[in-house]
Amino acid sequence: MREFLKQLTTAVAWATTEPHAMQAYRQDQCLIAEAGQPLAVVRPATVGEVVAVVDLCRTHAVPLVPRGAGTGLAGGANALDGCVLLLLDAMDQILEIDQVAQSARVQPGVVNADLDKAAGEVGLWYAPDPGSRALSSIGGNVATNAGGMCCAKYGVTRDHILALTAVLGTGEVLRTGTATRKDVAGLDLKHLLIGSEGTLGVIVEATVRLRPRPQRLSTVAATFPTVQSAIDVVQAFGREFNAAATELMDRTTVCAVNAMTQMGLDEAAGAVLIAQFDGADASQQAERCAAMAEGAGAEAFATDDQDDGSALMEARRAALPSLERMGSTLLDDVCVTPHRLPALIDAIERIALSHGVTIGTFGHAADGNLHPTIVFDPADDRQRVAAAAAFDAIIAAALDLGGTATGEHGVGSLKTPYIRRQVGDVGTSLMHRIKAAFDPSGILNPGRGY
Ligand SMILES: Cc1cc2nc3c(=O)[nH]c(=O)nc-3n(C[C@H](O)[C@H](O)[C@H](O)COP(=O)(O)OP(=O)(O)OC[C@H]3O[C@@H](n4cnc5c(N)ncnc54)[C@H](O)[C@@H]3O)c2cc1C
Structure with a gap:
């Protein structure tokens, strides 16, 4: 040694x-x-x-x-x-921004927000926007197939990766994918690497898709009597047009965010919805969304002011750090098809009651992706046990609704116990055989993911 x-x-x-x-x-x-x-x-x-x-x-x-x-x-x-x-943080160079092809070639340690800033300087946009975008790296985003706020309209990291270079567990360097918009040459190795959580290869370069930067953003903030009524409205306007973001926070989360940010969001409301619209019709869509919310008993306002819109989105980005100030947290990341969201919310509320735990729920409503966050005192044995049981119960509820144990954060080491139930014996065994092909010695992040 x-x-x-x-x-x-x-x-x-x-x-x-x-x-x-x-x-x-x-x-x-x-x-x-x-x-x-x-x-x-x-x-x-x-x-x-x-x-x-x-x-x-x-x-x-x-x-x-x-x-x-x-x-x-x-x-x-x-x-x-x-x-x-x-x-991988020292490999942090943006190697090329191709304005004509609308793509960028980057090393894995480039921070998401830095790539977006560089793209913005030439009028382009790197859309995938996890709440951690100011810190997280493109390599990590690719390895977890990170989501974020704009996924329902623009897709997740996977939808923005054109090509990858990765060092496999054999030491071989694999280049997979092309900068083209279409590519059906052979098996899709690129998409196996995306979301593989460091188990198949070390991502050392990515070519990502950029988009024209949206010129106008309009924002709606609406306070609803219940989470369910907020979801009904998200689904109603989703049938007419796509929002760039539809972020939901329940009352527990709103109170935590207010305590940390002094935003003054309405703490009497059952839920706060922050929706953003982009493109030529952004203002009209925001007005229509606000009207629908008011029709469902909400107080709502729409604004074209960019600073107000950014402040509201920052408040939403503060959801997790705010809840973390209340105690230890068990953060979940369940996702169901959007029409099953009311049933999932219902289950989460019942789980909080039956296990006697505090759960702050926030998330990406149009995706059906929620982050129910159990807050507990780690020094209290009863709370610790109840929190773990509630965490299990939330995942079981999502799976019973045909959903997934993780919509965007990944399996890591936290959720491996749930994977076999979701993907089955055949799926799990095939994943291990695929790993063996990429990493025959089993050295890359063993035991994680599946
Ligand atoms: C406040 C906060 C908000 C967040 N919001 C979101 C959100 O909205 N959406 C979302 O999806 N996630 C979110 N996350 C989770 C996290 O930011 C993402 O999972 C992110 O993609 C991780 O990137 P990272 O660079 O920090 O990776 P790490 O945490 O360093 O690694 C994550 C995984 O990727 C692997 N990995 C990292 N780099 C490479 C590489 N170059 N090659 C191969 N494997 C690699 C690691 O082994 C590990 O398995 C949030 C986190 C925080 C703290």
Whole structure:
């Protein structure tokens, strides 16, 4: 092992085996998932260095855990005992923005918001917008197939990836996909890598699709007597037109956001809906949405003011950090087909009552993707047990409704117990056989995802 560490630390631009220095990289943002003690943390600067690290780990049968910005919410980037943590944050160059093709070629450590800012300087837009976009990396977004606010209209990360370069568990460098809008050449390896949570390959470059930047944004804020009435309105206007974002917060979440941001959202309401519309008809669609909300008993206003719209969306982005200030949290990420959302909300409310726990629910209403967040006191044994049981019950409710245990955060280490139930024995076994083809030695993020 001493020889391995010597070769490893000389193979890369930056490396440490010092326990104190490694501590900062052991865990992602899922604080309830276990994190082991790494053997070493390495920060390659080039694809060649990534290949060298993979080759060394393969030869010495050492697990390798890729890490982007560490904002993951499923424990997928957490250290495993005796692993090498592979930091991709130094590979952070935007290599090319092609205005004509409307695409960009980037290294994995580029922060989502930095790519969008650079695209914006030439009138283009990188649409996928996870709430963590100011921090999370494109490599991490690809590895988790990250979603965000604008998915119902524009799709998730997967819909914006044209080509990928990845270092496989064999040490081979795979280039897959093309910058073209259409490509049906052979099996779709690119889409296997997207959402693979570091288990099939280390993403070292991505070519992403950019879009023309929306010129106008109009925003609606509406306070509804109940969550159900808010969902009814989202579904009603969804039958007429697409919103760029439809973000929902229940009363618990609104109170938490007010406490942190002093936004002054209506705490008497059962739910607050923040919807944004873009394009030439944005104002008319926002007015129509506000009228529909008022027709359903809500208080609503529509605005074309960009600063007001941004402030409202920031309030929504503060939902998770605000709930985290109330205690320990178990954040869920369930998704059902939108017409089943009322049944899911109903189930979550019953689970909160029957388990005696506080649940703040927020999420992307038009996608059917909710983040019911259980807030509990970790020092209280009863609350801890009840929180875990409620977490299980929410996932079971989503699966019973034909939904998924994770809409966008991924399986990581947190949700592996639920995967077999969702994808079945045949699906699980095939996933393991696919992993064996990409990573025959099983060194890449073993035990995560499936
Ligand atoms: C406040 C907050 C809001 C959030 N909002 C959203 C949201 O709206 N939508 C959403 O989808 N997620 C959201 N997230 C979750 C998280 O930001 C995303 O999962 C994000 O894509 C993770 O990116 P990262 O760079 O931090 O990756 P990490 O956390 O570092 O890693 C995530 C996973 O990807 C793997 N990985 C990372 N980089 C690579 C690479 N280059 N090659 C191979 N594997 C790699 C890791 O091994 C791990 O399994 C939020 C998180 C926070 C803290």
